[in-house]
Amino acid sequence: MTEPLSFEKSRAGLAPPRLPEAEVEAPDDLPERWRRRNPPRLPQLSEPEILRHYHRLASMNYSAAERFYPLGSCTMKYNPVLNEQLARLPGFAELHPYQDEETVQGALELLWQLERALCAVTGMDRMTLQPAAGAHGEWTALRIVQAYHRARGEERDQVLVPDSAHGTNPASAALCGFTVVEVRSSAEGRVDVADLRGKLSGRVAALMLTNPNTLGLFERDILEIAELVHGVGAKLYYDGANLNALMGICRPGDMGFDAVHLNLHKTFATPHGGGGPGAGPVGVRRELVPFLPRPTVERDGDRFFLDHDRPASIGRVRSFYGNFGVLVRAFAYIVAMGGDGLAQASLDAVLAANYLRRRLEGALDLPHPGPCMHEFVASARNLTPHGVRAVDLAKGLLDLGFYAPTVYFPLIVPEAVMIEPTETETRATLDAFADAVHELVRTAQARPDDLRSRPLRLPVGRLDEVAAARRPVLRWMPAGSEGDPRP
Amino acid sequence: MLRALGVGSVEDLLVDLPPAVRLDRLDLPPGSSELETAACLRRLAARNRVYEDRLCFRGGGVYRRFIPAAVQAVISRPEFATAYTPYQAEASQGTLQAIFEFQTLIAELTALDVANASLYDGATALAEAAMMAVVHTGRSQVVVEGYLHPEYEEVLRCYAAGRGFVIRAGLEAVGEDTAAVVVQQPNFLGLLEDVEEVAGLAHRWGALAVVCVDPISLGLLAPPGECGADIAVGEGQQLGLPPSFGGPHLGFVACRRELVRRLPGRLVGQAFDAQGRRGFVLTLTAREQHIRRERATSNICTNHSLCALAASVYLTYLGPEGLRRVAEVSFRRAHALAERLWALPGVEAAFPARPFFNEFPVRMFHVEQRLRRLGEAGILGGLPVARWYPDRPELRDVVLFCCTEVNDPAALDLLVEVMGRA
Numbered sequence: 076m077t078e079p080l081s082f083e084k085s086r087a088g089l090a091p092p093r094l095p096e097a098e099v100e101a102p103d104d105l106p107e108r109w110r111r112r113n114p115p116r117l118p119q120l121s122e123p124e125i126l127r128h129y130h131r132l133a134s135m136n137y138s139a140a141e142r143f144y145p146l147g148s149c150t151m152k153y154n155p156v157l158n159e160q161l162a163r164l165p166g167f168a169e170l171h172p173y174q175d176e177e178t179v180q181g182a183l184e185l186l187w188q189l190e191r192a193l194c195a196v197t198g199m200d201r202m203t204l205q206p207a208a209g210a211h212g213e214w215t216a217l218r219i220v221q222a223y224h225r226a227r228g229e230e231r232d233q234v235l236v237p238d239s240a241h242g243t244n245p246a247s248a249a250l251c252g253f254t255v256v257e258v259r260s261s262a263e264g265r266v267d268v269a270d271l272r273g274k275l276s277g278r279v280a281a282l283m284l285t286n287p288n289t290l291g292l293f294e295r296d297i298l299e300i301a302e303l304v305h306g307v308g309a310k311l312y313y314d315g316a317n318l319n320a321l322m323g324i325c326r327p328g329d330m331g332f333d334a335v336h337l338n339l340h341k342t343f344a345t346p347h348g349g350g351g352p353g354a355g356p357v358g359v360r361r362e363l364v365p366f367l368p369r370p371t372v373e374r375d376g377d378r379f380f381l382d383h384d385r386p387a388s389i390g391r392v393r394s395f396y397g398n399f400g401v402l403v404r405a406f407a408y409i410v411a412m413g414g415d416g417l418a419q420a421s422l423d424a425v426l427a428a429n430y431l432r433r434r435l436e437g438a439l440d441l442p443h444p445g446p447c448m449h450e451f452v453a454s455a456r457n458l459t460p461h462g463v464r465a466v467d468l469a470k471g472l473l474d475l476g477f478y479a480p481t482v483y484f485p486l487i488v489p490e491a492v493m494i495e496p497t498e499t500e501t502r503a504t505l506d507a508f509a510d511a512v513h514e515l516v517r518t519a520q521a522r523p524d525d526l527r528s529r530p531l532r533l534p535v536g537r538l539d540e541v542a543a544a545r546r547p548v549l550r551w552m553p554a555g556s557e558g559d560p561r562p
Numbered sequence: 563m564l565r566a567l568g569v570g571s572v573e574d575l576l577v578d579l580p581p582a583v584r585l586d587r588l589d590l591p592p593g594s595s596e597l598e599t600a601a602c603l604r605r606l607a608a609r610n611r612v613y614e615d616r617l618c619f620r621g622g623g624v625y626r627r628f629i630p631a632a633v634q635a636v637i638s639r640p641e642f643a644t645a646y647t648p649y650q651a652e653a654s655q656g657t658l659q660a661i662f663e664f665q666t667l668i669a670e671l672t673a674l675d676v677a678n679a680s681l682y683d684g685a686t687a688l689a690e691a692a693m694m695a696v697v698h699t700g701r702s703q704v705v706v707e708g709y710l711h712p713e714y715e716e717v718l719r720c721y722a723a724g725r726g727f728v729i730r731a732g733l734e735a736v737g738e739d740t741a742a743v744v745v746q747q748p749n750f751l752g753l754l755e756d757v758e759e760v761a762g763l764a765h766r767w768g769a770l771a772v773v774c775v776d777p778i779s780l781g782l783l784a785p786p787g788e789c790g791a792d793i794a795v796g797e798g799q800q801l802g803l804p805p806s807f808g809g810p811h812l813g814f815v816a817c818r819r820e821l822v823r824r825l826p827g828r829l830v831g832q833a834f835d836a837q838g839r840r841g842f843v844l845t846l847t848a849r850e851q852h853i854r855r856e857r858a859t860s861n862i863c864t865n866h867s868l869c870a871l872a873a874s875v876y877l878t879y880l881g882p883e884g885l886r887r888v889a890e891v892s893f894r895r896a897h898a899l900a901e902r903l904w905a906l907p908g909v910e911a912a913f914p915a916r917p918f919f920n921e922f923p924v925r926m927f928h929v930e931q932r933l934r935r936l937g938e939a940g941i942l943g944g945l946p947v948a949r950w951y952p953d954r955p956e957l958r959d960v961v962l963f964c965c966t967e968v969n970d971p972a973a974l975d976l977l978v979e980v981m982g983r984a
Contacts, residue, residue, distance in 0.1 A: 140640030166607025172808030181609030348868030352810030395808025413593030
């Protein structure tokens with residue numbers, strides 16, 4: 076069952092909701108030249124119609140709250156409901172960012188304490204909480220590294236990125252004006268150290284590394300890699316997408332990383348919101364601290380304040396102090412979990428991934444030897460002889476009530492199926508998912524057409540994305556309106 | 563599970579970790595119960611001062627507005643709040659259709675052809691728009707006209723320093739190398755700019771016109787698409803989101819159709835299944851980082867989807883007439899307040915000849931003392947702007963007041979009365 080657009084349900088001429096009158100003498104005397112002539116064609120619906128519309132849309136979504144969501148690299152763990160309540164406390168939600176510092180001491184203290192906690196987890200010296208998302212954090216960290224090199228009179232123009240990296244890594248580097256140089260992965264799925272050595276030079280500003288990498292494998296040569304990178308004066312950057320494997324187990328700072336970004340909407344249990352808002356704090360070692368975005372939050376005895384006077388800072392990466400509401404949730408998560416709880420979470424995540432990996436042996440190809448860390452990448456290439464691809468497996472899982480793993484990433488694994496169960500799933504859930512995959516593989520072998528026709532139990536069947544991109548329709552237009560909205 | 567794996571403990575699975583980096587113990591306090599966690603956070607919240615909505619006259623990019631209960635009711639649905647980016651379209655039709663509706667709402671509001679699925683905030687949206695223009699024109703200079711929000715300008719400069727383009731101030735700097743002219747409407751000081759003239763000049767030099775707008779004002783003010791803008795961006799916090807100490811808020815970007823393939827971030831488009839049923843998918847992904855890597859239009863991945871949903875519910879709740887009413891009430895109350903403040907001894911209009919929407923600059927004696935007195939009366943007074951303009955003596959004693967539909971007439975009376983105390 077599909078749902079019409081709000082615009083299609085609109086009832087022209089419907090009275091607007093009751094709103095206050097101006098109740099002041101001043102007339103509406105805006106000069107004509109500034110005045111809007113044609114009102115925007117917003118929908119006209121009553122409150123009950125609006126709520127029914129959106130509640131119906133909600134029912135068309137799969138979510139982590141309702142079901143297993145093994146989306147690799149996205150860490151879809153349970154989002155504690157307490158944290159939603161806390162972020163909505165008036166003492167947080169109703170604060171204006173330009174209130175006087177004396178009136179926001181609790182907020183500043185929270186930011187200060189969260190920074191310390193994240194430094195403890197990562198082994199960094201200072202953090203900025205400004206970046207709004209992971210990619211924003213990557214770019215912020217690279218800007219910091221760029222400013223550091225420039226302050227030393229060096230204009231380094233290259234950033235090294237492994238071929239297994241998230242697409243945001245090369246995109247962030249390019250956005251910073253760097254040329255991206257790709258580093259090959261070895262057959263076992265880790266950085267090819269010989270290839271790295273050949274690509275390191277005085278032109279390299281940084282190596283961006285995800286550890287465990289996107290294959291869920293720990294870069295066991297990390298100490299040598301750090302030494303090589305530092306040997307040419309470059310910085311080692313930690314993409315925190317996979318930090319959920321390492322909390323309390325080891326710290327990027329101890330592995331030789333100079334800068335990190337974290338995804339609080341992954342590792343620190345804040346909800347993803349169907350694509351944000353997240354938060355992407357960036358931590359750095361001492362020599363990069365002067366370049367952090369301003370303002371920083373500082374403490375003087377019992378008093379907390381914002382320090383804007385940081386002359387070497389790269390400036391601001393967004394308005395105000397970050398996605399504060401997300402930061403509140405992450406801080407509550409850390410307080411509840413504590414050092415012991417965070418460490419246990421990572422151990423449990425590693426255990427769950429290895430257990431599920433074992434349960435999928437014989438169903439899918441597992442191109443890299445285990446054990447894995449918090450996630451693993453399987454390949455559906457064993458199904459291609461039957462004309463079945465990773466996407467078909469994914470759609471089949473949707474019909475069985477599971478969200479699908481990440482498919483076709485990382486790019487270096489054909490028919491990749493990237494699975495991250497997280498620590499908050501029970502063994503029964505992992506078993507049910509594994510059974511489902513086995514069942515679908517049997518279907519692929521016996522009745523491949525069946526799998527290619529999936530999903531059948533969702534509001535719509537498989538949608539034609541190719542046609543959608545060829546003639547993109549990106550908005551509603553009223554019937555018979557002038558002008559084709561299609562680009 | 564350990565038994566199934568044939569290991570004695572999880573430690574046995576950590577075989578690839580160099581022993582030198584293995585941490586003994588994470589240096590953080592032990593965990594706490596839900597009760598204690600809540601108490602800890604409540605204690606911090608209690609150390610902040612919460613001003614009554616109606617007594618808050620400070621804006622500067624973040625505003626108190628009436629938020630219909632429907633907004634929270636919708637964004638609290640866990641099916642929206644705990645889903646990821648809608649990669650599996652068939653199991654994400656709720657999110658995808660909501661984004662498609664959001665794109666349409668923003669396109670309608672700005673009178674432009676298309677809008678994307680959202681960006682982080684107004685400041686980064688402006689930086690993304692500037693980069694669109696730099697790539698589109700192949701030029702390397704962006705000109706800022708008028709009083710742009712100083713934090714937006716600082717963000718723009720930070721992106722420019724990385725990407726390698728320069729920022730110049732004032733229309734006299736526009737020339738053959740100009741990729742875009744940026745103007746904020748209303749500007750940071752609340753004053754109305756002549757967007758048509760700015761856009762006209764930009765176009766004469768072959769540059770794009772980028773307009774940063776206040777979405778509520780578009781219930782009353784001419785939209786950027788009808789003033790010659792090629793790209794419109796803005797901050798959507800006012801569309802149903804609380805101030806939340808500055809975030810999460812909502813960036814939006816809309817543009818003319820010729821620029822759609824330069825847009826950053828997610829775009830949702832209409833698609834059909836084999837039975838001809840309409841659905842929605844992420845589309846034109848060849849612009850994006852997960853496909854295009856270093857050649858992507860932007861690095862953005864996670865955006866502000868749930869905030870965009872809040873904005874959609876808000877705008878749908880108001881409808882065209884409700885939005886116009888909110889804008890008009892804000893406009894009229896702000897103008898009534900301005901007249902009364904300017905009539906006070908030692909207070910005057912900072913730019914008496916310039917029209918404004920719902921925020922206006924006031925020059926006054928004894929700024930600190932007056933704001934302190936307002937604070938004692940429970941009022942969050944206007945925003946002193948001097949800290950952003952250390953080289954502009956004419957802005958030294960200028961305070962920016964805003965007024966919205968939540969500032970009722972009694973609140974206005976109280977503000978004027980306290981301000982008037984000798």
